[in-house]
Amino acid sequence: MEKIGLDQLPLLDLDGKQVKVQDHFDHYLLLIFLRHLA
């Protein structure tokens, strides 16, 4: 099974601060990557 290094995802919150993705879920996370807004 493919594994993703969640610690290495450079995702930002709406204030532009780096987030630790694991802090946002307990069991599963569905990540939806958008193409563009609207």
Next chain:
Amino acid sequence: MKSLKGEFDRRGVAIAVVSFAEPAKLSHYQKQHRWPFIILADPDRVAYGVFALRRLSWLRVFSPATLKVYWRLLREGMKREHYGKDDIYQSGGDFLLDREGNLLFAHRSQDPADRPAAAKLLEAIDSSARAP
């Protein structure tokens, strides 16, 4: 997706939406739309790269299936909003992960209209939960 959020909650699935728009632009968008999801920004598209989300060809972006979807949305009254310079060629995708980072489900869109139905995502979640 919004209407089925309860089904995801019930299965212990948090939903995070990732955009390559700048956080300030996303913040403005979220104030208007109030999506009930975690909203995250990846302006340098590093995470897009990690999940192998490539840029689409012109032919895929303007495929008949895509034009059909946009035509339907316009007929339903969707207004086109402008949030700066978008890259219409960037593909999207949907990924289900557990806390260890195991990729339990992956869907990389082949054209803009190619997104898995929420029911298919719920099915994938239920299958993962049943797996030993």
